[in-house]
Amino acid sequence: MDIKDIFSNNYLNKEVTLYGWIKNHRNQNKFGFIDLSDGTTFNNLQVVYESSINNINIVEHLKVGSAICVTGIIRKSLGKNQSIELVSENIELLGSVDDDYPLQTKGRPTREFLRTIMHLRMRTNLFRAVFKIRSEAAFAIHEYFNKNNYIYVHTPIITTADCEGDSQMFKITTMDLNNIKNVDFEQDLFGKNAFITGSGQLHGETFAAAFKKIYTFGPTFRTENSNTKVHANEFWMIEPEIAFCDLDNLMDIEEEMLKYVVNYVLNNTKEELNFLDKFVNKGLIDKLQKLISSKFVRITHKECIDILLKSNNKWEFIPSYESDIQKEHEKYITEYFNGPVFITNWPKDIKAWYMKVNSDNETVRAVDLCVPGSGELMGGSVREENYDKLLERAKEKNVDIEKIKWYLDLRKYGTQKHAGFGMGFERLIMYLTGIENIRDVIPYPRTPGSCEY
Amino acid sequence: MDIKDIFSNNYLNKEVTLYGWIKNHRNQNKFGFIDLSDGTTFNNLQVVYESSINNINIVEHLKVGSAICVTGIIRKSLGKNQSIELVSENIELLGSVDDDYPLQTKGRPTREFLRTIMHLRMRTNLFRAVFKIRSEAAFAIHEYFNKNNYIYVHTPIITTADCEGDSQMFKITTMDLNNIKNVDFEQDLFGKNAFITGSGQLHGETFAAAFKKIYTFGPTFRTENSNTKVHANEFWMIEPEIAFCDLDNLMDIEEEMLKYVVNYVLNNTKEELNFLDKFVNKGLIDKLQKLISSKFVRITHKECIDILLKSNNKWEFIPSYESDIQKEHEKYITEYFNGPVFITNWPKDIKAWYMKVNSDNETVRAVDLCVPGSGELMGGSVREENYDKLLERAKEKNVDIEKIKWYLDLRKYGTQKHAGFGMGFERLIMYLTGIENIRDVIPYPRTPGSCEY
Numbered sequence: 001m002d003i004k005d006i007f008s009n010n011y012l013n014k015e016v017t018l019y020g021w022i023k024n025h026r027n028q029n030k031f032g033f034i035d036l037s038d039g040t041t042f043n044n045l046q047v048v049y050e051s052s053i054n055n056i057n058i059v060e061h062l063k064v065g066s067a068i069c070v071t072g073i074i075r076k077s078l079g080k081n082q083s084i085e086l087v088s089e090n091i092e093l094l095g096s097v098d099d100d101y102p103l104q105t106k107g108r109p110t111r112e113f114l115r116t117i118m119h120l121r122m123r124t125n126l127f128r129a130v131f132k133i134r135s136e137a138a139f140a141i142h143e144y145f146n147k148n149n150y151i152y153v154h155t156p157i158i159t160t161a162d163c164e165g166d167s168q169m170f171k172i173t174t175m176d177l178n179n180i181k182n183v184d185f186e187q188d189l190f191g192k193n194a195f196i197t198g199s200g201q202l203h204g205e206t207f208a209a210a211f212k213k214i215y216t217f218g219p220t221f222r223t224e225n226s227n228t229k230v231h232a233n234e235f236w237m238i239e240p241e242i243a244f245c246d247l248d249n250l251m252d253i254e255e256e257m258l259k260y261v262v263n264y265v266l267n268n269t270k271e272e273l274n275f276l277d278k279f280v281n282k283g284l285i286d287k288l289q290k291l292i293s294s295k296f297v298r299i300t301h302k303e304c305i306d307i308l309l310k311s312n313n314k315w316e317f318i319p320s321y322e323s324d325i326q327k328e329h330e331k332y333i334t335e336y337f338n339g340p341v342f343i344t345n346w347p348k349d350i351k352a353w354y355m356k357v358n359s360d361n362e363t364v365r366a367v368d369l370c371v372p373g374s375g376e377l378m379g380g381s382v383r384e385e386n387y388d389k390l391l392e393r394a395k396e397k398n399v400d401i402e403k404i405k406w407y408l409d410l411r412k413y414g415t416q417k418h419a420g421f422g423m424g425f426e427r428l429i430m431y432l433t434g435i436e437n438i439r440d441v442i443p444y445p446r447t448p449g450s451c452e453y
Numbered sequence: 454m455d456i457k458d459i460f461s462n463n464y465l466n467k468e469v470t471l472y473g474w475i476k477n478h479r480n481q482n483k484f485g486f487i488d489l490s491d492g493t494t495f496n497n498l499q500v501v502y503e504s505s506i507n508n509i510n511i512v513e514h515l516k517v518g519s520a521i522c523v524t525g526i527i528r529k530s531l532g533k534n535q536s537i538e539l540v541s542e543n544i545e546l547l548g549s550v551d552d553d554y555p556l557q558t559k560g561r562p563t564r565e566f567l568r569t570i571m572h573l574r575m576r577t578n579l580f581r582a583v584f585k586i587r588s589e590a591a592f593a594i595h596e597y598f599n600k601n602n603y604i605y606v607h608t609p610i611i612t613t614a615d616c617e618g619d620s621q622m623f624k625i626t627t628m629d630l631n632n633i634k635n636v637d638f639e640q641d642l643f644g645k646n647a648f649i650t651g652s653g654q655l656h657g658e659t660f661a662a663a664f665k666k667i668y669t670f671g672p673t674f675r676t677e678n679s680n681t682k683v684h685a686n687e688f689w690m691i692e693p694e695i696a697f698c699d700l701d702n703l704m705d706i707e708e709e710m711l712k713y714v715v716n717y718v719l720n721n722t723k724e725e726l727n728f729l730d731k732f733v734n735k736g737l738i739d740k741l742q743k744l745i746s747s748k749f750v751r752i753t754h755k756e757c758i759d760i761l762l763k764s765n766n767k768w769e770f771i772p773s774y775e776s777d778i779q780k781e782h783e784k785y786i787t788e789y790f791n792g793p794v795f796i797t798n799w800p801k802d803i804k805a806w807y808m809k810v811n812s813d814n815e816t817v818r819a820v821d822l823c824v825p826g827s828g829e830l831m832g833g834s835v836r837e838e839n840y841d842k843l844l845e846r847a848k849e850k851n852v853d854i855e856k857i858k859w860y861l862d863l864r865k866y867g868t869q870k871h872a873g874f875g876m877g878f879e880r881l882i883m884y885l886t887g888i889e890n891i892r893d894v895i896p897y898p899r900t901p902g903s904c905e906y
Contacts, residue, residue, distance in 0.1 A: 157672045
């Protein structure tokens with residue numbers, strides 16, 4: 001039985017046996033209070049014991065963090081902070097905590113300190129909230145796509161072809177790197193140089209050409225050597241690809257999906273969001289509720305730059321019709337429209353080779369979604385469906401044609417207008433939780449110089 | 454609009470516009486029939502056209518595999534193979550197929566041939582069925598755990614600690630392997646030798662010690678150089694870990710979860726299963742239905758060996774109380790009980806160091822689940838929760854203690870009886886589809902010498 005069940009069903013006056021960990025313990029003269037958590041719900045259950053209890057000598061010294069088993073009766077709470085409590089008949093100590101337990105003492109440990117004990121930090125309220133929301137958001141994503149006839153595809157992690165380019169990818173090998181002299185990839189397990197992937201898009205497109213609507217949801221990797229609050233070397237991505245889809249359809253899907261996920265999280269992690277709203281990011285719930293009811297604005301990159309240039313803002317980076325937009329621009333434009341903004345038709349030179357070029361031959365049918373408070377959350381495009389044009393663009397960008405012949409094949413056999421987007425899952429979790437450092441939304445983050453555990 | 458919607462809602466006498474690919478085309482004198490698929494449902498929609506149609510010169514020559522857009526009226530079909538059909542008013546060719554299209558010709562291509570065109574094989578009925586079932590089974594797994602209060606945890610792929618041992622793991626690096634002289638891991642991105650994971654269990658346990666019930670579902674990797682029908686170097690695993698759980702609870706969970714997934718797939722992929730039952734594995738649906746209603750048998754390893762030794766079977770490998778059981782034994786024992794069999798309490802010497810040793814000091818509280826037709830499907834155990842005993846076992850098995858200190862910590866801070874299991878997702882899909890080669894249930898399989906695409 002889970003403590004969650006105790007809160008969501010009527011167990012009044014019934015005897016139950018519960019397992020959990022002690023979150024707090026107030027031992028008074030004649031009785032004591034234990035806040036018990038088994039992790040299945042954000043709220044702790046208050047356990048009351050009297051000094052007449054069986055093994056009071058042990059019970060009165062129970063330490064925070066200990067695992068216990070409690071049998072007792074559920075009754076209406078006499079206190080005002082909780083609706084029910086458990087009046088214990090028996091408390092058994094299963095596992096105590098050594099004196100060096102880093103979470104035992106009072107006070108709120110800093111997030112920096114908690115990153116040094118990643119194997120324990122999920123026991124704190126903050127990380128219980130974050131990782132519960134992460135779990136529910138993942139489920140909401142699967143549910144949205146499943147309900148809407150998408151196929152979930154496990155695109156390969158190990159690959160010899162990648163749309164982001166080899167230089168940004170980790171190499172893998174079975175060779176003994178400590179005793180390496182002449183590197184002969186033919187002797188390696190796959191008989192060639194292989195990588196772990198930075199994107200499942202290309203493989204995803206092959207499935208969209210059979211199932212029409214597909215999505216990936218898996219880990220991706222970049223070797224980027226940058227220690228910032230928003231970069232990690234390992235992160236999860238959602239990459240839908242949709243056949244017979246143009247840019248307007250794509251934006252409809254992005255908007256609908258995001259609203260579905262935000263709504264799901266609002267409905268299914270209320271306690272966690274209340275906690276985060278109170279202690280981490282004031283206004284968080286308002287922000288999320290507002291997103292659901294807003295109509296996302298759609299402007300072109302050119303229109304966006306027009307607005308930025310007309311403003312009186314002092315820019316660190318001057319907005320330019322030929323360039324990407326910066327964090328400060330994203331912030332301005334979402335505040336300008338007071339809501340999420342789709343920015344379309346980007347200069348082709350700053351975007352990827354597989355994106356469809358517009359008839360102006362200067363912009364591509366790409367779209368980025370910026371949201372208030374977080375900036376860019378998704379990036380997508382119509383993919384070039386014409387064989388000759390795609391081949392030309394790939395050559396322009398020095399893509400190794402030999403490695404993507406199979407991808408080009410899609411344009412020879414039943415080609416069709418199609419589009420897709422990518423959403424970094426951690427970006428989404430940062431948006432949903434108000435947490436500003438990517439290290440604090442990943443169970444075991446991998447960043448340059450840091451791969452503990 | 455999806456073709457799935459056309460079949461599941463009432464569109465009779467309504468005009469619709471549909472996009473899809475031509476699966477078959479029979480052009481007769483005054484009219485023609487096109488089997489149209491958009492991949493959202495296993496059934497094709499029959500499109501009828503008359504020779505009076507607008508661009509008949511193009512339409513009558515449409516090739517299998519072409520992408521088209523059709524507008525017309527849905528009506529009751531006059532044929533007996535389908536309930537409804539689309540009487541077309543306009544057909545537009547979006548993308549034709551080059552003459553070398555490998556799936557255009559009649560006849561059923563072999564699976565070996567289809568493995569040479571992995572970017573196209575998902576367009577065949579066989580692989581449409583397999584990958585749809587794979588997608589639905591993945592959703593059923595998420596739904597089961599979500600409904601039952603489990604947290605979904607993304608344990609890290611890149612790791613420096615792994616319970617399966619370094620030797621079976623791929624190394625990763627950002628170093629230029631073609632120009633490597635003196636290997637200095639301190640100069641590598643993480644400042645040390647790193648791997649891609651073979652299991653999320655150890656990390657999963659740290660989350661179970663906070664959330665009670667967690668599961669992982671992600672890719673795992675082994676460097677095993679074996680080219681068999683059941684081995685791949687990249688595969689997906691589901692690894693639940695449950696605090697306050699003993700071996701009996703664990704078997705209850707495994708049984709309930711498997712029945713949930715099988716039932717879900719039976720209800721949600723009927724056409725696909727009918728196809729596989731008819732053309733791939735006769736009796737498949739019966740097998741799955743029988744599993745749901747069966748009570749899984751629970752025997753010890755000793756009892757299993759007793760039964761094997763008593764039989765008159767001619768064994769290739771003689772059953773032994775000290776050894777693992779072989780494929781032939783799994784087959785016999787599931788046929789003997791005519792259903793799934795849990796085998797518990799294995800000799801400790803052939804099992805992993807983190808498994809809890811029984812009081813006999815010879816066996817561990819491990820359990821394997823064998824199912825008829827597929828053999829071992831899941832493997833799990835109670836984890837040793839006592840710090841000293843776990844440390845001793847780790848040393849016995851030459852585990853690098855320095856690397857797993859954080860894992861040992863769990864036994865110092867609120868330790869509790871806990872258990873978990875692993876299920877290879879591809880094993881499950883082979884069981885659900887009746888497909889015998891693991892290469893045919895993975896979108897882009899990675900096996901020794903084979904990492905195309």
